[in-house]
Amino acid sequence: MKNTIEKALQKQKEAKQQRxxxxxxxxxxxxxxxxxxxxxxxxxxxQTQQEQTVPTQTQPExxxxxxxxxxxxxxxxxxxxGLISLSGERKQINEEYREIKRKLLANxxxxxxxxLNNPNIIMVSSSRPSExxxxxxxxxxxxxxxxxxxxxxxxxxxxxxxxxxxxxxxxHKPGLMEYLTGDVDDISEVIYxxxxxxxxxxxxxxxxxxxxxxxxxxxxxxxxxxFANRYPDRVVIFDxxxxxxINESAILANFAGQxxxxxxxxxxxxxxxxxxxxxxxxxxxxxxxxNKSVHTDTDGSGYYGYYYAERTVE
Numbered sequence: 486m487k488n489t490i491e492k493a494l495q496k497q498k499e500a501k502q503q504r505x506x507x508x509x510x511x512x513x514x515x516x517x518x519x520x521x522x523x524x525x526x527x528x529x530x531x532q533t534q535q536e537q538t539v540p541t542q543t544q545p546e547x548x549x550x551x552x553x554x555x556x557x558x559x560x561x562x563x564x565x566x567g568l569i570s571l572s573g574e575r576k577q578i579n580e581e582y583r584e585i586k587r588k589l590l591a592n593x594x595x596x597x598x599x600x601l602n603n604p605n606i607i608m609v610s611s612s613r614p615s616e617x618x619x620x621x622x623x624x625x626x627x628x629x630x631x632x633x634x635x636x637x638x639x640x641x642x643x644x645x646x647x648x649x650x651x652x653x654x655x656x657h658k659p660g661l662m663e664y665l666t667g668d669v670d671d672i673s674e675v676i677y678x679x680x681x682x683x684x685x686x687x688x689x690x691x692x693x694x695x696x697x698x699x700x701x702x703x704x705x706x707x708x709x710x711x712f713a714n715r716y717p718d719r720v721v722i723f724d725x726x727x728x729x730x731i732n733e734s735a736i737l738a739n740f741a742g743q744x745x746x747x748x749x750x751x752x753x754x755x756x757x758x759x760x761x762x763x764x765x766x767x768x769x770x771x772x773x774x775x776n777k778s779v780h781t782d783t784d785g786s787g788y789y790g791y792y793y794a795e796r797t798v799e
Contacts, residue, residue, distance in 0.1 A: 554677040556686060558653050566654075569624050571631060571681065582628040585745075585774065589625070590635070592743055592770045593720060601742035601770060603713040608642075608723045608741040610734055612757040616749040617776035619648040622724040625745070629720050630684040638676070638712060640687040642723045642737055644696045647689030649724055660688030664708075665699040672708055701736045709740040728761040735764050743770045750775050 564570040569579045589607055591597070598604040609622035626639040641649035644662055659668070660675045669675060677686045693699060712721045723741060728734045738744065744765050748758060758773070765771055 554674070556653075556655055556658075556677045556679045558655070558679050558681060560681070562654055563627075568620070568652075569627050571627060578624070579628070582624050585772075586625060586628050586632075588772065589743060589745070590629070590632075590720070597770065598742075602768065603709070603740065604742035604770075605719060606709065606713050606721045606723065606741040607743045607745060608725050608734075608737055609745045609747065610725045610728050610761070611747040611749075612729050612753055612761045613727050614646070616727075616747050616753065618727070618747045619643070619652050619724050621745065621747045621774055621776065622722050623649060623652050626684060626722050627681065629722075630681050632683070634718055636683045636685075636716065636719045638685050638687065638719060638721045640721065640723050641689040642700070642733070643726045644689045644692065644700070644733065645726055645731065649686065650688050653686075658688045658690070660690030662690035662693050662696065662699065664690075665702065665704060666691075666693060672711075697732045697736065700733050706740070728764050729757060738765045738769065741766075741769065743772070745772050745774055747774045747776050 560571050564572065564574065564576075567578070569582055570576050592601065593605040593607070607625070609618050609625065611618040622639065626637045629635055630637045639649060640661065641647045642661065643649075647660075650657060658675075658677065663669050664672050664675050672687075675687055675690065677688070679686060699705065709721075712719070723737055725734045725737045728746070746758070746761050746765075762771060
């Protein structure tokens with residue numbers, strides 16, 4: 486009997502041990518290596534952490550949109566250098582150029598305009614160098630730009646000795662010659678906007694040994710025609726080389742409807758003035774500005790002299 490009970494207990498013990506062994510087999514093995522799912526999850530977490538640690542690239546602050554071709558003119562400095570003031574200051578030179586521009590604008594847009602070819606194109610020249618033609622051309626452009634209903638294009642056509650940008654205290658820029666030689670495709674690429682709203686500038690650009698032929702080309706002729714006719718409120722001022730001994734000026738005279746000849750008092754000779762007139766188109770309206778006058782007022786400022794030559798009516 487005892488043996489039978491012992492055997493039964495022994496069998497129960499063995500059966501229990503067997504069940505425990507089966508349970509151990511079914512449990513997944515405890516391994517330090519991560520499972521596939523846990524490995525992917527870890528990689529995603531690492532990648533997310535890396536993305537969070539990458540510094541965010543800040544976008545540069547946007548600047549106000551300005552025309553691609555823009556010239557900033559120091560107007561205060563110009564006034565200090567003796568040019569007209571656009572700040573509202575009452576200066577003698579402002580009054581002088583107001584009087585001069587009235588005659589030019591009357592010819593360009595008044596009754597006489599129908600008798601002139603390209604009356605809104607004005608060439609400014611002198612008999613010889615250093616008589617103040619660029620000073621005069623620049624002041625005229627600034628004065629006309631202050632008009633309420635007119636715009637001005639100032640072109641430095643003195644390609645042999647350009648001086649417009651220097652007078653305005655600006656650095657050299659590509660200009661008219663780059664267009665005529667084909668370095669730029671369109672004239673608009675060398676038209677510069679300025680901080681004077683109604684004033685644009687075309688510099689002379691580079692020097693070229695064929696400047697006379699380039700200025701006499703059909704390309705130049707077509708360009709001037711566009712200047713004269715595209716905008717009805719535009720005045721085009723050409724600062725040209727001196728008239729005596731320079732072929733370029735005689736060529737440019739064929740494009741303009743008006744000419745302003747600057748003469749220096751006490752220096753210009755009557756023979757030179759007559760020679761200048763002979764080199765100009767006889768159908769132009771021709772005026773003279775007396776510059777560097779030795780007659781001064783009490784404040785030290787000079788006076789101007791301006792008149793038109795008589796035109797012969799055939």
